[in-house]
Amino acid sequence: MIDKKPTVYEEVLAAGYSRRDFLKFCGTMAAMLGLSASGASQIAKALETKSRIPVLWMHFQECTCCSESFIRSSHPIVADILLDKISLDYTETLMAASGHQAEKSLHDTMEKYHGQYLMMVEGSIPTGDEAYCCIGGRSAYDIVNEVADGAKAIVAWGNCASAGCVQAASPNPTGARPVHKVIKGKPIINVQGCPPIAEVMAGVIVHLLTFDRIPQLDGLGRPMAFYSRRVHDTCYRRPNYDAGLFVESFDDENAKRGYCLYKMGCRGPNTYNSCGVIKWNNGVSYPIQSGHPCIGCSEASFWDNGPFYKHLQSFPGFGIESTADTIGVGLGIATGAGIVAHAISTNIRKRKHTNKGEVKADIENPKI
């Protein structure tokens, strides 16, 4: 049945794109996924020979920012083609059908492709009272269990599905839980962020389509390709940090020069995301570049690690880099001290990373 379907490559051609466009897209995706040139040809081969994988995109306690981010995907053919390269058989945000016709779409896929479809989840699941989120008279809890049963893998979009996000912030009045706290025994990929970067969402899907396996994940279930670097370590303003050059107040002279936002509360030093590398909306900017500190939206419980404008030094458990205050005292001395502090902390973090076993061995990544 699946074999009769046109491949992704055929559909790309039918959509009016050239093979060159197609290969360029594969190259871009490979670069984003951190793959070599041979990775690009692997992607091209996979997309040329595969039919579209059915996807069921479920919505629970959410704000739809993940869906909105997804449609922002910018690389040459992502918006027009990748959206269509999966067969998005259910998504309340975009699907034409409503009511029992929508139900039919959902159930057709669940039955016909049992064990083969991908489940994508936007939103958390309330466990305080099932009635805190009902769709079609049924609770989110029931629905997520039913749809997960036949899914070959689950993609948890954004902070809601990965960690509960804003509704799980203290006192979590509805008992909001992420997918991995509700569903067991299925591979779950936590694509973090509030929302995740569009091209990261596209990148995760391409990875699944291409390699038939879930990407290498960190200890929190996030793909290493996009969440293995701290924003701080990939930030273009990092040299200012190292030189002890800080914004002291929004819109001060230092802000106008683009100095480091650490003292304004920046969470870059303990936030793992691709903002500094891929940036947002096709590489236009990212929060720090536009003058606002990172609020750490790809980390679990970031809402309760506030207030946002209180800088990290005053938080217990934050390491050696809290010396930034003293670094700023004298520029000449501070520059050297900053570099030393930076080098030490980077090494410590590197070791911690490995010792904690956050990097899962390849063998642990189940095939999908």
Next chain:
Amino acid sequence: MAQRIVVDPITRIEGHLRIEAEIKDGVIVDAYSSGTMVRGIELILKGRDPRDAWAFTERVCGVCTTVHALASVRTVENALGITVPPNADVIRNLMFCAQYMQDHVVHFYHLHALDWVDVVSALQADPAATSQLAQSISSWPNSSPGYFSDVQKRIKKFVDSGQLGIFANGYWGHPGYKLPAEANLMAVAHYLEALEWQKEIVKVHTIFGGKNPHPNYLVGGVPCAINIDDSNALNAERLAYVGTLFDQAYDFIEQVYIPDLLAIASFYKSDWGAIGGGLSNYMAYGDLPTNGYADVGSFKFPRGIIMNRNLNEVIPIDGTDPEQIKEQIAHSWYDYSDNDPSGKHPWNGETNLNYTGPRPPYDYLDVDNKYSWLKTPRWNGHPMEVGPLSRMLVGYASGKDEFKEVITYALQKLDVPVTALFSTLGRTAARGLETKLVAGWSREFYQQLLANIKNGDTRTFVADKWKPETWPSEAQGVGMTEAPRGALAHWIKIKDKKIDNYQLVVPSTWNASPRDANGNRSAYEASLIGTPIADPENPLEILRTIHSFDPCLACAVHLYDHKGKYVHQIQTF
């Protein structure tokens, strides 16, 4: 015999909304609107730093992202007596304009159009005739026979694959679809173009706010600094980028959205220009200050209320008056400590969750009692419709020339009377017409920003009340804006530098709320009364009217006989 229809979920909206409607002789005679999801964000805000509230409330909605952040920073600024620098107002206006353009275009093409456009019919279109049609209404360059032929081939290939994805099981072929095949093909082509385009205009948010969805805001101004002589701040390159994005958006709206809207409306005006009017009271808080947010008279979108469709009078609104805006919970799953049926002003608002509905799974709600997670807001006890139609009517009734011009233009073009505005189609048309206004205004604001900078004013933030030590021990404030979906306000009470109470009254609460203590319907429920339903199995008409509001919830519809016996359930799961 009356039947009950339940649509659950209504798709192509944000959130979880369910509608139960009673049908008699092919016409809706009663309707119940229910929000079926709650997160309790107001409870989560208690005790937090008021300067952080914008980030929490922004996550109320990712579709109309930014609007809650804007309402929130204004609320805190109002409480603390902060006036932001002119550049901050202008940059906030520019972000507001970008949001409207993106949101309204996505609503029209991706959430609403499929109620009027039959995708399958586009396969029958003649590409040459489609090209002629497109060129007769617009100078948009993508209009050759070859272009439409390619789009048609792409759709055919897609349909032939057997995997219809998001287009599967639509109401294709429903007798309610009236567009000729060529108009359908043109609309489908523009559906795809709009999907590509919408990711561009949001880059305005990325430049000023670092990302989209959910760009960053700041109490006291905006976070981006201006320095035309540095590469790390807003400089000529960044500003030129913004200007280009607005120019491109202006072209798309003038040459694609507006011509498509009027073309499609011309095929539906005779019936849908008279269906779905609903309430006769319209409210707008107004926005887009041209002389600072404190000067309400300078707003591009004026503030006010129209009662009983009387376009000769605009009544003022006061968000601080404890008697004017109140939220009731007669039919909402909440408790109030004093059980006052007249409701509570948001400064004294309470959010005590208390679900008393049927246990899931359920077939239908107990509509005689409590049946929604939405509270029921009222202005002086009256229900109000909010949204683009309200904004356009308040602008028109306020005597603003720009509003009169654009409304007159559309009425003449469609050859319909002014009363056609009070309808499902009027609501959809008003959304397009205000987008046209906003596209023009965005260029004015952009020039204003450039002029300010040229004159040496680069301030984007005022620091004197930033530190909590400078705040009074107690303060309260209200911040108002116009979300794309309508009047939005936040109310805050600050005590000992922390949030003591925070309440949001959002547009969809006004429109989608259950009836009030006196049994009066809110906008969604009222608008469905009298709507003909050709085929209860395929209630396309309900979607048309509900989508005309651009709901920010997720919905549901079921079928019962007059005794409440379950007949048929239209649902997703």
